[in-house]
Amino acid sequence: MSEVRKPRDPLTGHVKALAKGFKYLVEPNRMTLDYPAETMKLPPNYRGFFTVDDKKCIGCSMCEMVCPPEAITMVPRIIGEGGKTIPAPEGEKEVKGPKRTKRPVVNWGKCIFCYFCVDVCPVDAFIPTQVHDLAFEKDSEYRPSYEDYLKPPEEPYKNSKKVISKADLKRGVSYEPAP
Amino acid sequence: MNIKDELSKISTNLVIDEKRANYKIIIDEPSKLIDVANSIKNLGFDHVVSVTGVDYPDKIEVIWHVSSYSSEELKGIDLAISMTVKKPEPLKQTDAQGNINVNRPPVTVPSLVSVWPSGIFSEREAFEMFGIIFDGHPDLRYLMLPEDFYGTWPLRKDFTYQKPKVFIE
Amino acid sequence: MSEKVYNIDDLQNINVEGEKYIILQIGPSHPGSGHMRLKVWLDGDIIVKVDPDIGFVHRTSEWLSERREWIKAVPIVERIMLPDTVHANLAYVLTVEKLLGIEPPPRAQYLRSLVAEINRITSHLYGIGIFGIFLGSSTVYMWAFGDREPFIDLMEMLTGARITTSYIIPGGVRWDLPNGFKERAETVLQYMERRLKDYEDIWVKNPVVQARTINVGTLKKEDAIRLGVVGPNLRASGVYYDTRKHHPYAAYSNLDFEVPTMKNGDSYDRLLIRVEEIKQSIKLIRQILKDIPEGKIIADQIYNQLNPVMKKNYEEKKRVMFPAFMIHMRPPAGEASAKVEAGRGEIFFYIKSTGDKYPYRFRWVTPSFRNLPYFTHVTVGHRLADLPTIYGSIDYFPPEADR
Numbered sequence: 001m002s003e004v005r006k007p008r009d010p011l012t013g014h015v016k017a018l019a020k021g022f023k024y025l026v027e028p029n030r031m032t033l034d035y036p037a038e039t040m041k042l043p044p045n046y047r048g049f050f051t052v053d054d055k056k057c058i059g060c061s062m063c064e065m066v067c068p069p070e071a072i073t074m075v076p077r078i079i080g081e082g083g084k085t086i087p088a089p090e091g092e093k094e095v096k097g098p099k100r101t102k103r104p105v106v107n108w109g110k111c112i113f114c115y116f117c118v119d120v121c122p123v124d125a126f127i128p129t130q131v132h133d134l135a136f137e138k139d140s141e142y143r144p145s146y147e148d149y150l151k152p153p154e155e156p157y158k159n160s161k162k163v164i165s166k167a168d169l170k171r172g173v174s175y176e177p178a179p
Numbered sequence: 180m181n182i183k184d185e186l187s188k189i190s191t192n193l194v195i196d197e198k199r200a201n202y203k204i205i206i207d208e209p210s211k212l213i214d215v216a217n218s219i220k221n222l223g224f225d226h227v228v229s230v231t232g233v234d235y236p237d238k239i240e241v242i243w244h245v246s247s248y249s250s251e252e253l254k255g256i257d258l259a260i261s262m263t264v265k266k267p268e269p270l271k272q273t274d275a276q277g278n279i280n281v282n283r284p285p286v287t288v289p290s291l292v293s294v295w296p297s298g299i300f301s302e303r304e305a306f307e308m309f310g311i312i313f314d315g316h317p318d319l320r321y322l323m324l325p326e327d328f329y330g331t332w333p334l335r336k337d338f339t340y341q342k343p344k345v346f347i348e
Numbered sequence: 349m350s351e352k353v354y355n356i357d358d359l360q361n362i363n364v365e366g367e368k369y370i371i372l373q374i375g376p377s378h379p380g381s382g383h384m385r386l387k388v389w390l391d392g393d394i395i396v397k398v399d400p401d402i403g404f405v406h407r408t409s410e411w412l413s414e415r416r417e418w419i420k421a422v423p424i425v426e427r428i429m430l431p432d433t434v435h436a437n438l439a440y441v442l443t444v445e446k447l448l449g450i451e452p453p454p455r456a457q458y459l460r461s462l463v464a465e466i467n468r469i470t471s472h473l474y475g476i477g478i479f480g481i482f483l484g485s486s487t488v489y490m491w492a493f494g495d496r497e498p499f500i501d502l503m504e505m506l507t508g509a510r511i512t513t514s515y516i517i518p519g520g521v522r523w524d525l526p527n528g529f530k531e532r533a534e535t536v537l538q539y540m541e542r543r544l545k546d547y548e549d550i551w552v553k554n555p556v557v558q559a560r561t562i563n564v565g566t567l568k569k570e571d572a573i574r575l576g577v578v579g580p581n582l583r584a585s586g587v588y589y590d591t592r593k594h595h596p597y598a599a600y601s602n603l604d605f606e607v608p609t610m611k612n613g614d615s616y617d618r619l620l621i622r623v624e625e626i627k628q629s630i631k632l633i634r635q636i637l638k639d640i641p642e643g644k645i646i647a648d649q650i651y652n653q654l655n656p657v658m659k660k661n662y663e664e665k666k667r668v669m670f671p672a673f674m675i676h677m678r679p680p681a682g683e684a685s686a687k688v689e690a691g692r693g694e695i696f697f698y699i700k701s702t703g704d705k706y707p708y709r710f711r712w713v714t715p716s717f718r719n720l721p722y723f724t725h726v727t728v729g730h731r732l733a734d735l736p737t738i739y740g741s742i743d744y745f746p747p748e749a750d751r
């Protein structure tokens with residue numbers, strides 16, 4: 001290690017540092033994403049906003065129990081009103097007649113996107129998306145009603161160019177158009 | 180050096196967890212603590228990893244976790260020195276407004292900073308969190324909490340969180 | 349150095365009462381890498397005593413974790429050590445696994461080591477970048493933070509989140525290696541190797557840096573042992589101790605790597621050791637990706653509890669879902685401790701279970717907390733202008749120290 005430690009003689013040291021700086025001045029190592037003109041298409045397991053499939057959910061409250069910041073509230077819900085039949089997910093019995101049950105609603109102000117709820121759901125009822133850059137104007141928008149929560153999150157800057165990030169030998173990260 | 184033999188020479192109260200290479204020495208006499216600590220230090224355990232308490236309904240267990248940087252054989256070993264002290268009865272006082280204030284007195288144990296200076300910050304933390312007064316600590320002040328937490332001992336199990344009173348004109 | 353020689357050990361005894369010394373309050377609003385206050389007593393511009401006042405970002409992680417189900421502590425410990433999330437997660441899960449008596453399968457062990465090493469590189473780059481800005485070089489700050497990005501992208505590809513990965517769960521990990529990960533990782537590693545040469549010219553061997561760091565903030569080997577400092581800082585003082593070697597966890601007992609140590613223990617050595625460790629981590633990542641065995645990524649005890657929907661997900665997407673066990677986990681009564689070598693040093697966990705829904709006692713010590721003696725012991729006798737050098741070189745992170 002002593003060789004690493006040896007102080008460089010000042011002239012060589014300064015010249016080398018300046019030369020390197022000059023090299024990057026001419027040929028900068030830019031890895032900036034031109035957001036929002038370009039937006040990223042994220043990997044499929046990226047944890048973004050998510051919603052729930054009303055038909056699949058069985059109202060078991062497991063997601064509420066596992067949520068670390070207690071962001072999920074179970075809201076009461078009556079399914080099969082007036083004896084109507086609710087179409088059930090494949091391979092399950094159909095629900096007849098009104099039935100009291102519960103459905104989860106996420107408070108986005110508290111959610112930390114750990115996806116414990118998504119993973120603990122016994123029927124895999126959550127629908128994850130990769131949308132992550134939503135902003136809320138009012139405090140109340142953090143806490144959607146169940147109906148609002150069911151709508152899939154709307155991606156901002158829909159018309160921007162979609163890019164994916166790629167490891168690059170020269171720049172570290174570069175972006176190319178998404179397939 | 181067989182660490183097990185050496186440790187059992189120091190104290191007969193040795194709890195061993197072979198699988199995890201965890202050793203625990205239980206001290207029953209507060210007066211023995213410093214002597215035992217000194218002999219452990221002479222074996223080669225040279226620094227304190229953590230000082231903490233465990234609160235039980237009637238007693239507090241104080242645990243020093245020590246380990247070694249200098250001895251090749253001891254580097255993979257965790258040794259805990261544990262000492263249990265009885266908690267004094269909480270004193271109940273009724274103040275002029277009729278509120279009942281429960282005063283939970285701190286407990287006192289000898290400090291091991293003279294043996295292992297590396298425990299100096301950890302002991303301060305254990306003091307504010309559990310109300311353990313380390314007798315002989317050179318600088319026993321509050322570390323992380325504000326001083327008005329004195330007496331609440333937040334990590335004891337009977338701690339209840341009280342919202343600070345806000346006065347609005 | 350000053351003409352007047354202060355003995356470091358007299359720190360406790362020096363009388364700072366009266367008006368002889370100037371008291372300088374540095375902080376508490378983000379003086380360096382986070383909120384903390386340094387109360388500095390100065391004789392002229394020579395530091396006589398430093399009293400670190402921490403706790404401005406104390407987040408009661410122990411208190412919170414003792415009042416929650418076991419699995420809920422994973423996000424809590426991660427958010428305390430933001431540049432080092434994987435290690436905090438890993439250390440906690442190792443302790444819980446010891447209590448539960450679950451052993452993860454080999455592939456999961458390798459994946460754990462893999463994300464831990466990627467995380468170590470990002471953590472060291474963070475440290476080097478912050479050190480740069482402490483010395484007034486915004487170039488290296490920008491470079492290091494930019495070069496974290498390819499590695500964070502790797503973490504994102506594997507775990508689904510950039511920083512707060514919550515990737516490691518009792519029994520294994522949550523996702524398997526995605527397609528194309530190996531090739532991408534290889535490109536990133538080659539890029540980093542080339543960049544390290546650039547760092548050398550512009551920063552590590554820059555005469556300005558050498559002049560400001562060599563022989564500044566020296567902690568001798570005996571003192572480092574006595575004060576119980578941890579991690580790269582300890583190894584910079586010449587102590588051969590690395591939790592990965594001495595308390596092997598994850599896949600480290602099967603991996604071949606060196607633990608670099610330095611001799612002098614000054615600020616410059618603490619910079620060099622981080623560069624050396626990045627090189628070792630690059631070597632380790634290559635090795636892991638070459639040697640990683642096939643097989644399950646979750647222990648059988650957990651796998652058998654998955655319901656058919658979850659099992660289908662596991663086979664198709666290589667994604668581990670949580671059985672109800674994760675919520676209702678009640679590790680048998682007992683106590684366990686674990687140590688993990690994080691980027692900044694050793695994390696220590698001690699957990700006591702009474703077989704209940706919540707941990708009975710949740711104790712953890714983070715590396716920055718154990719590096720606090722640097723402020724009280726190493727700064728004394730230096731000029732005030734050297735304080736940023738010392739602070740920057742120990743890679744101290746207040747939110748982590750306060751827990």
Ligand code: SF4
Binds near residue numbers: 068070
């Ligand atoms: S992602 Fe995590 S924090 Fe958000 S609702 Fe689900 S469990 Fe709760």
Ligand code: SF4
Binds near residue numbers: 056059061122123
């Ligand atoms: S865990 Fe799944 S099925 Fe159960 S309440 Fe939540 S979303 Fe519905």
